[in-house]
Each structure stands twice: as structure tokens, then as C-alpha cells.
Amino acid sequence: MKDTLEALSTADKYIDLFRQNKKQISNGDPQFMKELREEAIHSFERTGFPLRKHELYKFTHLEPVFDGELSFQFTPRNIQFEDSDLFSCDVPMLDSNVLTVLNGFYYHPSGSLLNELDNGIIYGSLKEAIHRHPDLVARYLGKNASMQNETFVSLNTAFSQDGIFIYVPEGLQMEKPIQIIHLLLSDKNQMVHHRNLFVVEKNAKAEVIICDHTLSPQMFLTNSVTEAYTSENSDLDILRLQNEHNNSCQVTNTWISQDRASRCQHGTITLHGGMVRNNLHVRMDGEGASTSTLGLILTDKIQHVDSFTVIDHASPNCTSNQYYKGVLDDMSTGVFNGKIHVHPNAQKTEAFQTNNNILLSNTAKMHTKPQLEIYADDVKCSHGATIGQLDEDALFYLQSRGIPRDESRLMLMDAFANDVISRIRQPALQDRISELVGKRLRGELSRCNNCVMHCQD
Amino acid sequence: MNTNEVSYMLEIKDLKVNIEDKEILKGINLHVNAGEVHAIMGPNGSGKSTLASALAGRDYFDITHGKILYEGKDLTELAPEDRAREGIFLGFQYPVEIPGVSMVNFLRTAINSMRKYRNQEPLPAGEFLKLMREKKKIVEIDSDLTNRSVNEGFSGGEKKKNEIFQMALLDTRLAILDETDSGLDIDALRIVANGVNYLRSPENATIIITHYQRLLDYIVPDFVHVLYKGRIVKSGDKSLAKELEEHGYDWIKQEVDMDA
Numbered sequence: 001m002k003d004t005l006e007a008l009s010t011a012d013k014y015i016d017l018f019r020q021n022k023k024q025i026s027n028g029d030p031q032f033m034k035e036l037r038e039e040a041i042h043s044f045e046r047t048g049f050p051l052r053k054h055e056l057y058k059f060t061h062l063e064p065v066f067d068g069e070l071s072f073q074f075t076p077r078n079i080q081f082e083d084s085d086l087f088s089c090d091v092p093m094l095d096s097n098v099l100t101v102l103n104g105f106y107y108h109p110s111g112s113l114l115n116e117l118d119n120g121i122i123y124g125s126l127k128e129a130i131h132r133h134p135d136l137v138a139r140y141l142g143k144n145a146s147m148q149n150e151t152f153v154s155l156n157t158a159f160s161q162d163g164i165f166i167y168v169p170e171g172l173q174m175e176k177p178i179q180i181i182h183l184l185l186s187d188k189n190q191m192v193h194h195r196n197l198f199v200v201e202k203n204a205k206a207e208v209i210i211c212d213h214t215l216s217p218q219m220f221l222t223n224s225v226t227e228a229y230t231s232e233n234s235d236l237d238i239l240r241l242q243n244e245h246n247n248s249c250q251v252t253n254t255w256i257s258q259d260r261a262s263r264c265q266h267g268t269i270t271l272h273g274g275m276v277r278n279n280l281h282v283r284m285d286g287e288g289a290s291t292s293t294l295g296l297i298l299t300d301k302i303q304h305v306d307s308f309t310v311i312d313h314a315s316p317n318c319t320s321n322q323y324y325k326g327v328l329d330d331m332s333t334g335v336f337n338g339k340i341h342v343h344p345n346a347q348k349t350e351a352f353q354t355n356n357n358i359l360l361s362n363t364a365k366m367h368t369k370p371q372l373e374i375y376a377d378d379v380k381c382s383h384g385a386t387i388g389q390l391d392e393d394a395l396f397y398l399q400s401r402g403i404p405r406d407e408s409r410l411m412l413m414d415a416f417a418n419d420v421i422s423r424i425r426q427p428a429l430q431d432r433i434s435e436l437v438g439k440r441l442r443g444e445l446s447r448c449n450n451c452v453m454h455c456q457d
Numbered sequence: 458m459n460t461n462e463v464s465y466m467l468e469i470k471d472l473k474v475n476i477e478d479k480e481i482l483k484g485i486n487l488h489v490n491a492g493e494v495h496a497i498m499g500p501n502g503s504g505k506s507t508l509a510s511a512l513a514g515r516d517y518f519d520i521t522h523g524k525i526l527y528e529g530k531d532l533t534e535l536a537p538e539d540r541a542r543e544g545i546f547l548g549f550q551y552p553v554e555i556p557g558v559s560m561v562n563f564l565r566t567a568i569n570s571m572r573k574y575r576n577q578e579p580l581p582a583g584e585f586l587k588l589m590r591e592k593k594k595i596v597e598i599d600s601d602l603t604n605r606s607v608n609e610g611f612s613g614g615e616k617k618k619n620e621i622f623q624m625a626l627l628d629t630r631l632a633i634l635d636e637t638d639s640g641l642d643i644d645a646l647r648i649v650a651n652g653v654n655y656l657r658s659p660e661n662a663t664i665i666i667t668h669y670q671r672l673l674d675y676i677v678p679d680f681v682h683v684l685y686k687g688r689i690v691k692s693g694d695k696s697l698a699k700e701l702e703e704h705g706y707d708w709i710k711q712e713v714d715m716d717a
């Protein structure tokens with residue numbers, strides 16, 4: 001009973017908040033956006049927050065966080081900060097086009113809101129794209145990220161105003177990867193919604209790196225949605241690096257739909273973050289699509305990281321490979337809930353899933369739950385999950401060659417993590433991520449400054 | 458002469474070891490001088506690997522009694538890595554596969570960590586590669602193996618050669634080779650034996666653990682000891698090995714079991 005009451009009251013707060021600020025939130029929205037927001041808030045009204053006993057949120061109770069003391073920001077604030085101070089870095093930059101999102105709004109101290117190349121490639125602010133290209137955006141926005149029983153997608157759809165839009169027309173390829181940096185910087189505890197939309201047309205190709213960072217010690221609650229559409233025979237790689245401080249909470253909702261023969265890779269590397277819930281849905285709608293999903297979580301202290309994934313095989317002849325790994329120390333907890341759903345028509349599906357975890361302390365906990373729902377008969381599916389410690393025999397072997405125990409442990413952890421990193425499709429990123437993860441495991445990575453991803457000039 | 462200061466390289470005094478409350482080593486006495494090769498033989502389950510592990514510092518068992526002195530120092534005080542850095546090398550009966558740790562990274566880390574212990578700078582990359590090339594020749598190890606993960610997918614023979622290769626790289630002074638011969642064909646056996654003989658010197662010592670006499674055709678030991686039920690029940694020179702080859706262990710077992 002108590003749960004229900006609380007669920008009502010927190011949800012009501014958000015409904016009120018939306019109603020009261022609707023004018024500001026939807027300021028300048030075209031009609032389709034206004035309708036989408038209304039639909040979203042209604043759907044949220046119906047769903048409310050997942051209750052404590054909700055099967056899919058059993059280990060990650062988010063409502064109390066949403067009920068915390070948070071400030072909201074409905075217009076962009078032009079905070080001035082010195083890029084070079086924040087992002088000094090001793091490793092050569094990644095050659096990418098950097099797009100910064102500050103507290104949920106596209107940040108552009110100079111330059112244009114939306115880059116529109118002669119060949120038709122578009123990237124930049126989603127808000128601006130909605131204004132300039134309402135028809136294009138309307139074809140995709142909200143079409144993929146379901147609001148049916150999806151509290152966090154509904155909330156985001158109602159509240160989010162900006163984020164990054166990427167559009168790659170047929171047959172084209174972006175010259176450089178796009179690097180999206182989500183920055184959080186405030187003098188108050190704050191809630192942030194942002195939204196990304198990536199559309200990759202037929203035979204086109206895009207690479208996106210997303211970095212989530214906190215720049216000030218306040219408590220941040222982020223609820224983000226990323227939608228991606230890959231058309232026939234296209235390639236899309238998304239790699240997300242989460243490096244928020246341990247007093248933050250992050251809910252990400254990533255929805256990818258894949259058309260015929262498209263190839264997609266999605267990776268999530270969680271380096272830091274207090275409470276993190278990553279929802280990933282990949283739906284293969286066209287025959288012969290393939291997807292690779294990678295996850296690596298490194299947790300300590302009282303961090304909590306929950307990876308929830310659904311791989312939907314909705315067409316025949318599709319392949320999915322999933323590698324999720326975790327290294328958990330201290331009192332930290334991890335969750336892996338991996339569902340593979342093979343639809344009745346999805347014959348010749350090949351779906352593989354592994355989730356391997358190492359607990360470094362006897363107070364760290366990992367919950368892992370593979371779920372295979374297979375409704376076709378001619379399929380190859382397998383899954384495996386392990387939770388263990390570092391291999392004592394291997395440790396002793398290294399020590400017996402003069403390598404100190406601590407260093408031996410790091411070597412084994414590095415090796416364990418690199419099993420995921422080595423599967424990243426862009427070799428240029430592998431080294432960088434590997435170095436970053438190495439630093440994290442050595443306890444040398446605390447914030448953006450130590451990050452090897454670069455970021456700003 | 459001060460008789461209390463006999464300078465054995467290794468001195469094991471009445472060593473008793475328990476695994477989970479079961480006594481596995483029941484009072485081992487052994488001394489090894491620099492320049493010597495000792496063979497320890499004995500049937501399966503006698504405690505040979507346990508003895509080797511105790512020397513290298515594995516800690517899944519308890520030393521309940523006795524002492525292990527290495528160059529006069531109490532070895533049991535040292536962590537496994539420091540024993541290695543003092544020159545003790547254990548060639549494993551079952552070398553572990555370590556997926557994801559490359560041989561090159563492993564060997565460079567090991568060598569540099571030894572150097573650090575001796576206050577030496579890390580070995581420059583060029584010199585490291587040269588050293589690898591040089592030592593590979595001793596055991597005729599395939600170049601390709603060093604590009605792989607440690608022992609991963611190595612054949613039985615390759616794993617054993619890899620142990621000898623490491624022994625050569627790591628400035629070993631006391632080598633303990635635990636059944637390095639088991640599972641080897643004659644060619645591999647000869648290569649492993651050549652490696653051991655190559656490194657034999659007046660400053661170094663070797664303890665070869667085996668339960669066949671075969672290896673001793675290639676590496677001639679100065680002493681042969683028979684370990685049975687946790688005790689050294691017989692010691693002799695290389696002729697003891699021949700005797701064991703001809704008559705098996707039964708006569709020794711009978712002698713011991715009759716006494717008990």
C-alpha cells in the first residue's frame with residue numbers, strides 16, 4: 001500500500017511539474033512535438049514509477065532518487081567555463097567532431113547550432129533540427145523508443161528539449177566519428193533530460209562516441225534517451241563511456257532499430273557513477289541484420305550499475321553477439337538482465353550472450369539473469385553467465401615470476417576487461433579505452449581531467 | 458670453522474605441511490649446494506608437488522613445523538614474488554593458461570619487476586627483444602608462441618618448453634622443475650634437458666622432480682631422493698634412479714610400509 005501511495009505522489013509531482021512548465025518546455029515546438037509530449041505525459045500518468053517489487057527493476061529502485069531534492073532547468077543557461085582547464089589531457093586527441101551538451105542543452109559558445117553539409121549530412125542540436133527539419137525528425141522521433149510501460153522514456157519524451165541529432169543520407173559516410181559529450185555542471189542538485197536521435201540511411205555509415213561526465217560535485221539525476229535507426233545495409237557504431245561521479249544517478253534508455261543487412265555495434269563502458277541504470281533495446285526488423293552489444297562495468301565503494309538489455313530478433317537470418325563483463329569491488333553491486341527474444345518468423349537466428357563477472361571483495365554483489373525467449377525452431381542460441389574471483393592459480397603463476405601480487409591482479413583484471421574492449425569495431429578506440437580502463441582499475445581515474453578521450457581543443 | 462654457518466644454498470629442516478588438517482609432508486630434510494643437481498622421485502601422491510609449492514610460496518596449505526632456509530634466509534618469510542626475485546624458479550607441473558595476458562607483456566613485466574628489485578632501470582625495448590631471441594634458441598621455442606597469451610592453446614610440449622624459456626630469462630639460481638618431463642615426446646624431452654644443462658653452472662642449482670627415470674638419461678643428477686608418503690625414504694646417487702627404473706617403487710614401498 002505504502003509503495004502505491006509513494007508511487008502516486010512522486011509521479012504526481014512530475015505531472016504537476018510538466019503542466020506548470022509546459023509553456024517553457026514546449027516553447028517553439030511544432031505541432032507534432034506538442035502532441036508527442038502530451039502522449040508522453042499521459043503514458044507516464046498511466047505507468048507511474050516502477051514499484052519496488054517490479055520484476056525488471058527489482059535491484060534498482062529509482063523512485064526515491066526521482067523524489068529527491070532536485071532543481072530543474074527549462075532553458076539553457078550560458079555557463080562560461082574554460083574548456084582547456086576542464087579537458088586538459090596528456091594523450092593525443094581522438095580525431096572526432098565534438099558536440100557538447102551541457103545540462104541537457106546543446107552547448108555552442110561559437111559555431112552554429114546545426115551543421116548541414118552540402119552532401120546532406122546533418123549534425124548538431126536536436127532542438128534546432130526539430131525547427132529546421134520538422135518532417136524529417138517527425139518521421140523518427142519517438143517511433144522507436146516505446147512509451148508503452150516505459151516510465152523513463154515517457155518522462156524523457158515529455159521533458160527533454162534538446163540533445164544531438166545526426167542524419168547521414170544514403171550512401172554517405174561521416175568523415176570523422178561524432179563525439180557527444182554530456183556535461184553536468186551546476187551549483188545545485190539537478191535533474192537533466194536529454195535526447196539523441198541518430199538516423200543512418202541506406203548504405204550509409206556513422207560512428208558515435210558518447211561521454212557522460214559530471215563537472216561539479218552536486219547530485220545529478222540524468223534520464224536520457226537515445227534513438228537510432230539504421231537502414232538497409234548501413235553501419236552504426238555507438239560507444240558510450242560513463243564517467244560521472246559517485247554521487248550521481250543516471251538512467252539511459254537506448255533504442256536501436258535495424259533494417260535489412262545493417263550492422264550495428266553498441267558498447268557501454270561504465271567507469272564511474274553512483275547509481276546507473278542502462279536500458280538497451282535492439283530490434284532487428286530486417287532480414288540479415290547483425291548486432292554486437294558490449295558492456296563493461298567497473299565498480300567500487302557503494303556504486304550500483306544495472307544493465308538491462310533486450311535483443312529482439314524480429315526477422316530471419318539475424319545475428320546478435322553480446323559480451324557483458326563486470327569487475328566489482330568493495331560494497332558495490334551490479335545487475336545484468338539480458339533478454340533475447342526470437343520471434344516466431346525469425347528462423348536461422350544466431351544469438352549469443354555472455355555475462356562474466358569478477359568480485360574483488362566478499363561484500364560486492366552481482367545479480368545476473370539471462371532470459372531466452374525463443375519462438376522459432378531453427379535457431380542457434382547460447383548464453384552463459386559466471387560470477388567468480390580472480391583465478392588464484394593464474395595469480396600465483398605471475399607472482400612466481402617475480403610480479404608483485406597487486407600488479408598481478410591488475411594484469412588479470414586488464415586481461416578480463418580487454419576481452420570486451422578488443423571487440424570494439426574501431427581499432428583506434430580500443431587503445432584509448434584500454435588505457436582508460438587501465439587507469440580506472442589502478443584507481444588513477446577520477447574525473448574528466450584524467451580522461452584520455454580528449455575532449456575539447 | 459664455524460659449523461653453524463655451513464653455506465648451503467637451500468636447507469630444508471624437518472618440514473611438515475598440512476593441507477586441510479591432513480599431514481602431507483611429514484618431516485622433510487634436504488640440502489642443496491650451488492652447482493648441484495638433485496632429483497626427487499616417488500610415486501604419485503607422495504607430496505612432490507606440495508614440496509615444490511612450499512618452496513615457491515603457494516599458500517593453500519600450512520607449514521606446521523620446520524624451516525626452509527635459502528642462502529641462510531628464512532624463505533617462509535618471503536612473498537612468492539620476492540622468492541622469485543631472489544632467484545628461485547618453479548617450473549610448474551601444470552603451467553596455467555592466462556587468456557588475455559600476452560607472453561610479451563608478461564615477460565617484460567616479470568623481467569622489469571626483477572630488475573626493479575635489484576634497483577636496475579627497466580630493460581629498453583630493443584634489449585628486451587634481443588634477450589628474448591637469444592633465450593628462445595636454447596629451447597627451440599617457436600617465435601609465434603611469444604605473440605600469444607600466456608600458455609593459451611600451447612601444446613603440452615610447448616608449455617614445458619615455455620617454462621624452461623622463462624627459467625632462462627629470469628636469472629634463475631635455484632630451479633625446481635616439477636615433472637617437466639611428463640607428457641613429453643623424446644624430442645621435446647631432449648630440448649628441455651638441453652635447456653637445463655645449458656643453464657647448469659657452479660653458481661646455480663636444480664631440483665628435478667620426476668617419477669620416471671627417463672629424464673635422468675639426459676640430465677645426470679648428483680643426488681637422487683625418493684619421496685614417499687611425505688618423507689624422503691631413500692637418498693643416493695644416480696644409480697638409485699637406475700635401480701628404481703629396473704625394480705619400480707614396490708620394494709621401497711614395502712620397506713617403508715613394513716617399518717610403519
Ligand SMILES: Nc1ncnc2c1ncn2[C@@H]1O[C@H](COP(=O)(O)OP(=O)(O)O)[C@@H](O)[C@H]1O
Nearest residue numbers: 476481499500501502503504505506507508517
Ligand atoms: N590443493 C589440495 N587440496 C587437498 N589435497 C591436496 C591438494 N594438493 C595436493 N593434495 C594431496 O596431497 C597429497 C600430495 O600431493 P602432491 O604433492 O600433488 O603429490 P605428487 O606431486 O607427489 O604426486 C595427495 O594426497 C594429494 O591428494
Ligand SMILES: [Mg+2]
Nearest residue numbers: 505506550636
Ligand atoms: Mg605432482
